[in-house]
Amino acid sequence: MAGTYIFYTLLMVFMIFLSLPSVQPANGRDGILSNSEPYRYWGGNIVLLIVLYSFIIGCRYFVGIDYEAYREWYLELQQTGIYPREIEFGYEGLNYLLYYLKAHYAFLFIILAFLQILFFYKSLEKFSFLIPWYIFFFFTYLLMFSSMNIMRQTLAYFIFFYALNLAINKQYLRAVLYILLGFSFHKSIVIGVALYPFLGSDWFKNKYVQIGLLLVLTAFSKQILDLALQIAAPVVSVLGYGYYVDNLDYMYEITEEGAVGAGTARILFFILDMSIIWFSVDLKEEFKSIDFYKYYNIYFLGALLDRIVYDNFILARTNDYLLNFRVLILSFLCYYLFKSTADRVPKIILGSTIAVMMMAFFYRAIYNSAAQTSPFNFILFE
Numbered sequence: 166m167a168g169t170y171i172f173y174t175l176l177m178v179f180m181i182f183l184s185l186p187s188v189q190p191a192n193g194r195d196g197i198l199s200n201s202e203p204y205r206y207w208g209g210n211i212v213l214l215i216v217l218y219s220f221i222i223g224c225r226y227f228v229g230i231d232y233e234a235y236r237e238w239y240l241e242l243q244q245t246g247i248y249p250r251e252i253e254f255g256y257e258g259l260n261y262l263l264y265y266l267k268a269h270y271a272f273l274f275i276i277l278a279f280l281q282i283l284f285f286y287k288s289l290e291k292f293s294f295l296i297p298w299y300i301f302f303f304f305t306y307l308l309m310f311s312s313m314n315i316m317r318q319t320l321a322y323f324i325f326f327y328a329l330n331l332a333i334n335k336q337y338l339r340a341v342l343y344i345l346l347g348f349s350f351h352k353s354i355v356i357g358v359a360l361y362p363f364l365g366s367d368w369f370k371n372k373y374v375q376i377g378l379l380l381v382l383t384a385f386s387k388q389i390l391d392l393a394l395q396i397a398a399p400v401v402s403v404l405g406y407g408y409y410v411d412n413l414d415y416m417y418e419i420t421e422e423g424a425v426g427a428g429t430a431r432i433l434f435f436i437l438d439m440s441i442i443w444f445s446v447d448l449k450e451e452f453k454s455i456d457f458y459k460y461y462n463i464y465f466l467g468a469l470l471d472r473i474v475y476d477n478f479i480l481a482r483t484n485d486y487l488l489n490f491r492v493l494i495l496s497f498l499c500y501y502l503f504k505s506t507a508d509r510v511p512k513i514i515l516g517s518t519i520a521v522m523m524m525a526f527f528y529r530a531i532y533n534s535a536a537q538t539s540p541f542n543f544i545l546f547e
Contacts, residue, residue: 169539170531176221177304181297183214189293206290218282222313223275226544229313230537232274239263239270255349256317271544277316284323291330291455298496305523306492307530314536315482321351322489325358332361333456357486363466364459367449375442375465382472383435390473390480431475433526437491438468440515441498448497457497464490495519 187206227233241249242264248257263272285303289296303309312319324347331340347354369375382389441448441464449458467487474480502516531539 166532166540169541170528172541173304173309173527173531173539177300180214180218180300183210184296184300186210187293188296206293211286215279215282215286219275219279222278222282224271224544225274225313226542226546228538228541229310229316231314231316232537235273235316236270239273243270253317253349253352255346256351258349274316277320278312281312281316281320281323284320284327288323288326288330292493292496295493295496295500298499299492301520302492302495302523305527306495307527307535308489308492310530310536310538311485313538315485317351318353318482318485321347321354322357322486324350325354325486326490329357329361333364333459353483354486356483360463360466360487364462367458368462369445369465372442372445375445376439378469379435379438379442379472382469386472386475429529430526433522434468434471434491436522437495437519440519441491441494444498444501448494448501451501452497460490460493463487464494467491 186208187210189204189206225232238249239260242260246264248260259276260273263270263276289299292299308319324343328340328343328347331337331343344354344358445461449461451457464487467484467490470484471481471488474484499516499519502512502519505512534540
């Protein structure tokens with residue numbers, strides 16, 4: 166177990182330091198490069214990092230709950246020539262390609278890790294000044310653990326993130342093409358796409374109203390979910406998901422059985438969300454040139470829905486396309502807290518407290534083997 170703590174910590178530090186040459190501060194100056202050198206995001210450091218990450222994470226062995234299922238489906242394809250279940254055409258096509266190439270199943274996970282980290286960095290190109298903080302929260306918020314568990318959905322999320330950047334920059338055709346790519350790996354990406362019309366205005370301007378909404382939804386989450394499902398039941402049944410409504414109590418039971426440290430996580434995220442909301446007006450002003458409020462809209466809607474669907478793992482998964490933007494918004498918050506010159510000491514104390522809490526959350530998740538991501542094993546040693 167000690168080796169797993171060291172492995173994940175060193176991987177996080179390695180990614181941060183290897184990414185530094187591509188970090189461009191928000192004021193537009195050339196990061197750690199000298200003034201005589203032009204700024205380059207896609208340097209050899211990022212290429213090397215993507216390659217190394219793909220092989221390091223791709224060559225894991227039975228790490229992540231869904232790992233065994235993905236592996237067994239591919240091995241069955243190798244034995245029968247037929248993929249054993251109905252699944253999105255892009256992912257199925259990847260399996261058939263590897264089958265025709267007679268590739269070892271490890272290459273399936275290497276390619277998935279490659280695509281995830283590629284779109285990770287493509288998404289961050291717009292926010293290169295946030296890279297160190299985003300990597301930190303990618304690990305400590307456990308999004309990295311999700312990437313080794315719900316692999317296809319996490320890939321679809323990063324493709325959606327990148328496509329969203331393109332759409333906000335009015336590159337609509339490219340955005341649509343990438344959305345189709347994401348759809349070919351996990352059709353739930355349409356949940357994220359449906360949010361686009363919601364980004365036109367700054368819907369959450371008053372921080373006190375936001376705090377009130379968060380408190381109300383936290384206090385009455387179960388009642389609101391039950392009412393919403395009753396109203397939506399006819400539509401859900403038509404779409405073929407009536408099973409989840411009919412077996413809502415069972416969904417709660419499964420979620421409760423799989424929850425480890427859920428109470429601590431709720432308290433932590435409540436504190437984080439309150440901190441974000443408190444500084445939301447300042448953040449919107451500080452980062453208005455890069456459309457901060459649009460990403461904030463998605464995050465805050467996800468934070469509200471999180472209170473409602475937290476006890477239902479199926480619905481919680483669908484909220485990932487919104488709630489995963491908490492990583493981005495936390496990165497903005499900590500960047501702002503440590504760079505601000507006004508009230509510097511209290512802000513640094515808050516930023517440091519957030520960082521320490523997230524590190525504790527990260528190590529506790531490793532200790533609890535969250536999503537079966539510890540201990541970390543390499544296929545070469547098995």
